Amino acid sequence: MNNFKIELPTKVYFGNNCVLDALLSEKSRINGHILLVCGCSEASAVNAEKMHTWISSVNPDAIVTDYRNPHSNPRLDDVREAAKQAWEKNVHTIIAIGGGSVMDLAKAVAVAAVSEEDIGAYFGTSKELPENTLPIIAVPTTAGTGSELSKAAILTDSAQGVKDGIRGACLAPKVAIVDPELTYTVPLKTTMETGFDVLAHAVESFLSRKADLYSEMLSARAISIVGESLPLLKRFIESREGITEGDIDPSEKEAREKMLFASMLMGINLYRTGNCLPHRMQYPIGALTDTSHGAGLAALFPAWIGREFEVNRDKVQEVFSYLGYPADDIPTDGREVRKIFYGFLKNKLGIGYSLKGLGVKQSAEELAPQVRGNLKSDILSETPDILIKIYEESMGE
Ligand SMILES: [Fe+2]
Incomplete structure (x- = not known):
């Protein structure tokens, strides 16, 4: 500990x-x-x-x-x-x-x-x-x-x-x-992409070597809030297109409140614990394509968490349980982790992205040297060529 x-x-x-x-x-x-x-x-x-x-x-x-x-x-x-x-x-x-x-x-x-x-x-x-x-x-x-x-x-x-x-x-x-x-009036795409940033902070700080009992408690709460509230917000926003602020369903407002609370909680973890590889790897993507921070994270996350399973198995499985997956549906190998996480992004949040889809033209070998900063808080950084592998697996068709 x-x-x-x-x-x-x-x-x-x-x-x-x-x-x-x-x-x-x-x-x-x-x-x-x-x-x-x-x-x-x-x-x-x-x-x-x-x-x-x-x-x-x-x-x-x-x-x-x-x-x-x-x-x-x-x-x-x-x-x-x-x-x-x-x-x-x-x-x-x-x-x-x-x-x-x-x-x-x-x-x-x-x-x-x-x-x-x-x-x-x-x-x-x-x-x-x-x-x-x-x-x-x-x-x-x-x-x-x-x-x-x-x-x-x-x-x-x-x-x-x-x-x-x-x-x-x-x-x-x-x-x-x-x-x-x-x-309350933030549009769908921004709500989903910025909302995914909350989940990225929660999962990355949970899996970080710097995690402690306090940060893990905040991560667990934030992951469960996002797992429940963000898919709900997608459905609400899609169904009320054109409806004005005054008509917003109270349950949608409650989901927004919870998301902002979770976002703030993860500000505490950012201050104390920091992030893992996806945040460092998103920066070159943002600089090259001018796509949003959340979009780049969504493209990288399935491959990263699939690889993370190989070094952090129990905690990755905990992430799925906090997200609301019943025990029988929790993945038991890295490929399955990647596939299920991508399915969550695509089907529940509508942000199943790939790097090529975001406009990345460079190869994984060209992107990897552009990642800057200290990567040591992520135990996965010790795996040889891990940046190239994650970029490759995130490229898409
Ligand atoms: Fe972030």
Whole structure:
């Protein structure tokens, strides 16, 4: 058993319609000049407008400058541009309202706005971050990344075609305001792909060498929530196409609440335990194809968990039991694991993807050297040529 400590640097407010009350409780942070980081879509504009209203109710004197993240995979140049604005306007708080890319961008801006060094100096390195990074209030609008509690910001260096991160405890937001109401109108594809990211965090942190009794407890709960709620959401969203927010079934709202809760729980595991191979292997796929993080993970996961069964048999079988599979249906060899997991993705979530289907043109041998970072938390990393094998098995027709 691993020894552990529990440390959560982020204060969390969770619940429907909780944003205004949470901001009132954090009133001391809502003053002076605030940078509001948000997305570029129509839905993001609506959320940004709501945030402006909430901020001015808390403090009408606060001055807010918007930065709209132009890329679904935020780039180093976006960070530089937003940080320049933050620095010029003497911003001392950043509020991020959006999905994982918006929150990750905000984290990097919190560093770049106070650092004398270019953000590129921290990208993909273990260089120590400045201690005076700007405080962040993170408000997620999708259930998936857990970025509101994690200490990583995943970015793309478009000049080099590399996706990697900056990491450090001071990147964890000071406050997370987690309001399921903000996720009710997220469309089907985004709900499924970001929702699968929750499952990926849960399974990877469960199988990680760094797992402990506390992280395993959170993983188990998150896996069972996703196993129950995400297929339910697929059916609800498909059946109510065109129906407005007011008509959403209470059971769908409950499933959204649970998914956002599970996403937040996995933010805790991201902060403490981290991930396994699929997250590292997705980064080159995201950089090459500009497909979503969840889509790349879905393409890689069946082959990975099939291989993981060879080194982590009992825990992989536990994953299937938490997902709701009865004892008789739990797979007993690696090929079966891969096939059943792919069936779950395709039939229950509608995201049975392959790397070729996502637009990958490179061979497994070309992709493998592009995987960066420390892979040791995954025991499978010791298997020779494992990256090539997983990429090959994920290619599809
Ligand atoms: Fe993730």
